[in-house]
Amino acid sequence: xxxxxxxxxxxxxxxxxxxxxxxxxxxxxxxxxxxxxxxxxxxxxxxxxxxxxxxxxxxxxxxxxxxxxxxxxxxxxxxxxxxxxxxxxxxxxxxxxxxxxxxxxxxxxxxxxxxxxxxxxxxxxxxxxxxxxxxxxxxxxxxxxxxxxxxxxxxxxxxxxxxxxxxxxxxxxxxxxxxxxxxxxxxxxxxxxxxxxxxxxxxxxxxxxxxxxxx
Numbered sequence: 125x126x127x128x129x130x131x132x133x134x135x136x137x138x139x140x141x142x143x144x145x146x147x148x149x150x151x152x153x154x155x156x157x158x159x160x161x162x163x164x165x166x167x168x169x170x171x172x173x174x175x176x177x178x179x180x181x182x183x184x185x186x187x188x189x190x191x192x193x194x195x196x197x198x199x200x201x202x203x204x205x206x207x208x209x210x211x212x213x214x215x216x217x218x219x220x221x222x223x224x225x226x227x228x229x230x231x232x233x234x235x236x237x238x239x240x241x242x243x244x245x246x247x248x249x250x251x252x253x254x255x256x257x258x259x260x261x262x263x264x265x266x267x268x269x270x271x272x273x274x275x276x277x278x279x280x281x282x283x284x285x286x287x288x289x290x291x292x293x294x295x296x297x298x299x300x301x302x303x304x305x306x307x308x309x310x311x312x313x314x315x316x317x318x319x320x321x322x323x324x325x326x327x328x329x330x331x332x333x334x335x336x337x338x339x
Contacts, residue, residue: 129188132159136193140164144197144205149214156215162191163336164210166203166221166247170196171302172254174313176222179325179333182318192336200227204234211238220246222332224253246335248328255299255309257326258316264294270315271301279305 136155143149155161167173173196180187187194197206200223211219223231228249235247250257259267271280283289283301292300302312317329 129159129186133161133188133193135159136161137195140195140206140209141198143209144202149209152209153215156217159188159193160191161193161215161217163193163218163220164206164215165192165194165332165336166206166210166219167194167196168200168223168227169198169309171309171313172196172222174310175254175258175317175329176332178314178317179320179329183333185333185337187336190336200224200230203231204237207234207238211235213238218246220332220335222248222250222254222328225249225251246332248331248335250326250328252299254313254326254329255302256295257328258313258320259295259298259302261324261326262316262319264298266319267295267298267316270312270319271298274311274315276308 132155136152136159139147139152139155143152165176167176173194176194177187195206195210197203203221203223207219208214210217219235221231231247251260262270268277268280271277280301283304284297289297289300302309317325
């Protein structure tokens, strides 16, 4: 049953992406009812998806069983479209999410257009971005250990020798390094969450997971 529900949530998420790209919303509506989706968590990208789902697993949460689907939008500028499709004007799902500090304006305007003002308490803001939150929570030394463990240490050493990185704080270098190769943010999103001690979880990520447990 759990495997079937997980597959169903993935199919729903994929269908939402197709709808956002100009496809039909009929399949999304059908899947939402079949899988029992009640809440859509809007995040900017795949690394945020990995971190949210990774923390949920660590806490023994089954988001699919709770009717929660984490939906990456491919950037903050798409929030109005996704909120309109999934929120009050569309499927009528409860909305929640994470955004970067610099993208708050996009989220505020997008939710306003989607008449989703009542859901704003479910949105949490990361300083800079989620990678920044995770690197600061763990500390540079722990993140470098993770980089070494993933076999990326040689690439990291090459990166920090670049002129543009000279004089920059280690935490900023690490945050930038995580975004230098396609797929790296996604991989480290879950990995860094798994490395966190219970008291180290960044406030925005913790707040989001707590809010999703409320009815």
